Amino acid sequence: MLRGPRVIPITVVVAVAWLGLTGSPASSQSNEKPTATEIGVTEDEIRIGVVADVDNSFVPGIFQGARDGVIGAAKYINANGGIAGRKLIVDFYDSKLNANETRNAFIEACEKDFALVGTTALFVTSAEELVNCPDSAGRATGLPDIAGITTSLVQACSPVSYSTTTIQVMCDTLDEPTPTQQGNVGPFKFYDKRLKGDAHGALLFSNDTPDARRTGVANLQTAKEAGIVADVEQGLSSRDPQSAYTPVVQRMKTAGSNFAYLSMSFNSVVQLRQEALLQGIDSSKVVWMCPQTCYDHEAIEDAGDTLEGEQITMQYLPFEEASTNKMLANFIKYTGRDKADGFAVWGWTSGIALQEVLTKLVQEQGVNAVTRANLLEGLENLDDFDSGGIIGKTDVGNKIMTPCYMLVEWKDGEYTRVHPAKKGTFDCKPSNRVTFPMSSSGA
Numbered sequence: 330m331l332r333g334p335r336v337i338p339i340t341v342v343v344a345v346a347w348l349g350l351t352g353s354p355a356s357s358q359s360n361e362k363p364t365a366t367e368i369g370v371t372e373d374e375i376r377i378g379v380v381a382d383v384d385n386s387f388v389p390g391i392f393q394g395a396r397d398g399v400i401g402a403a404k405y406i407n408a409n410g411g412i413a414g415r416k417l418i419v420d421f422y423d424s425k426l427n428a429n430e431t432r433n434a435f436i437e438a439c440e441k442d443f444a445l446v447g448t449t450a451l452f453v454t455s456a457e458e459l460v461n462c463p464d465s466a467g468r469a470t471g472l473p474d475i476a477g478i479t480t481s482l483v484q485a486c487s488p489v490s491y492s493t494t495t496i497q498v499m500c501d502t503l504d505e506p507t508p509t510q511q512g513n514v515g516p517f518k519f520y521d522k523r524l525k526g527d528a529h530g531a532l533l534f535s536n537d538t539p540d541a542r543r544t545g546v547a548n549l550q551t552a553k554e555a556g557i558v559a560d561v562e563q564g565l566s567s568r569d570p571q572s573a574y575t576p577v578v579q580r581m582k583t584a585g586s587n588f589a590y591l592s593m594s595f596n597s598v599v600q601l602r603q604e605a606l607l608q609g610i611d612s613s614k615v616v617w618m619c620p621q622t623c624y625d626h627e628a629i630e631d632a633g634d635t636l637e638g639e640q641i642t643m644q645y646l647p648f649e650e651a652s653t654n655k656m657l658a659n660f661i662k663y664t665g666r667d668k669a670d671g672f673a674v675w676g677w678t679s680g681i682a683l684q685e686v687l688t689k690l691v692q693e694q695g696v697n698a699v700t701r702a703n704l705l706e707g708l709e710n711l712d713d714f715d716s717g718g719i720i721g722k723t724d725v726g727n728k729i730m731t732p733c734y735m736l737v738e739w740k741d742g743e744y745t746r747v748h749p750a751k752k753g754t755f756d757c758k759p760s761n762r763v764t765f766p767m768s769s770s771g772a
Contacts, residue, residue, distance in 0.1 A: 361695050363415055366698075367443055367464060367699060367701055368440070368464060368465050373416060375413070375415045376418045376419075376441060376442045377403070377444050377446045378445050378446070379420070379421055379422070379446055379676065380435065380448045381447065381676075385426040391426065392672050394668065394670040394673035395448075396447070398664055398674060399679065401676075401677055402679070402684075403680060405660075406684050412691070413687060413699050414696050415696075422437060424452070426452060431452055431454075435462075439459075442472075444473040444474070445472060446676075446680055447476070449478045449672060449676070451480055451481075451538070452481075456487035456489075459487055459490065460488060471705065473705050474489050474491070476491065477679050478675055480540040480544060481540055482496075482540075485500070491726065493714065495729060497543075498511070509766065510766070511730045513551065514763050516642040517554075517590075519736065528556065528557045528558070528588040528616070529558035529559070529560050530581060530584070530590075530615065531559075531560060531580070531589040532559045532562045533562075533601070534548065534549055534565075535565065535566070535597070537566050548620070549562060551763070554765055557588060561580040563577060567593055573600075578605050579608070589601065589616070589618065592620060593622075598636065598639070602635050612637070616640060617640060618641075618642065624641055629739055637740065637741075638738065640737075641736065641737050642735075643736065644721065644733070644734060646719055646735070646753060647746070650746075654717070656718055657717075657718075659717075674719065681717065682708070682716070683704075685714065687699060689707065709726045722757065730762055732760070734761065735748065
């Protein structure tokens with residue numbers, strides 16, 4: 330059974346061309362013999378590390394998908410010639426939802442691996458171990474970090490970290506009195522138009538951690554930039570009982586709300602919908618909108634009819650459309666159908682980003698140009714990345730949020746594409762991406 334992201338205490342909310350990349354060097358470099366060029370790079374191997382929160386008592390297995398996606402990408406790349414005549418080897422470091430374990434993982438990977446790929450750790454409190462990591466010559470080049478999902482600004486805005494999902498803050502404004510946010514208003518404008526420009530209702534965000542609060546507030550700001558009016562705007566914990574949603578739904582009833590959006594965990598979405606049913610709200614008269622946390626086959630089936638009609642905004646193609654996209658089909662094949670979830674998607678896309686950058690590097694400079702410094706330069710120039718069409722085109726190098734999105738609806742026991750209508754595509758209008766001042770409540 331295909332899976333979506335597991336239930337988590339925060340929502341980490343982010344073209345159809347088949348890239349056809351292989352790891353083979355360009356013909357002009359075919360006679361060059363690979364040698365050991367960097368930490369983690371030998372004549373026949375490139376070692377990469379993946380740091381992810383998996384083993385913990387709070388949400389067991391929370392980001393196992395990130396690890397599985399990176400391993401799947403490595404299998405795919407190795408089956409297609411490797412990179413620079415070398416095979417990828419994956420080292421896994423469990424950060425365990427723990428800042429010390431995360432720091433220790435960075436230190437160990439610095440000494441052992443060429444780069445980090447698919448990093449998905451919530452408690453990155455310092456990027457010093459990444460930025461100051463020495464290369465094989467002893468220079469503090471840094472450990473390239475091709476992250477899956479970043480929630481910590483110290484990681485996301487570090488000079489060695491690049492994420493295929495990008496982030497909500499414009500890093501070059503981070504030191505300004507009021508930093509600049511970026512958001513995708515496309516999904517919100519789509520539903521506001523459906524509601525004839527009169528969308529108003531509940532806007533809820535997670536306050537479980539400072540990063541969760543900042544992310545959630547930014548998502549709500551984006552909704553309001555698109556014209557959504559808040560009848561109730563509130564931070565809640567993903568561990569709150571259903572009774573915490575009683576006053577929210579009461580205010581929705583009083584205001585005649587026709588819209589609801591949660592930048593929270595899957596279980597929070599279920600609790601809101603259950604409370605709405607309990608208080609007699611006609612769900613068919615409300616647009617219930619959820620981020621891609623709700624693209625979770627197993628969990629949404631367990632919820633039964635509770636989430637019927639839930640509208641879900643997506644930054645990657647739904648797995649149901651694998652027949653329309655060769656890379657998506659490969660993702661499911663090499664990661665494993667039973668391991669395919671949202672976090673695995675971001676682990677996979679990180680691996681494909683590594684492949685794309687190094688393939689270009691080898692074509693231009695040869696098989697022995699595989700160094701951390703060269704990888705970082707290549708990542709800085711990765712400005713039109715779509716992982717073979719699985720995600721919308723993204724300016725990874727400049728950390729610019731993609732304007733691309735798509736929408737699905739949970740209807741009659743399955744996910745159904747809503748917008749755009751054509752399978753395998755995204756709505757990528759440039760006007761979808763907007764910038765605005767960061768709210769002080771989200772800092």
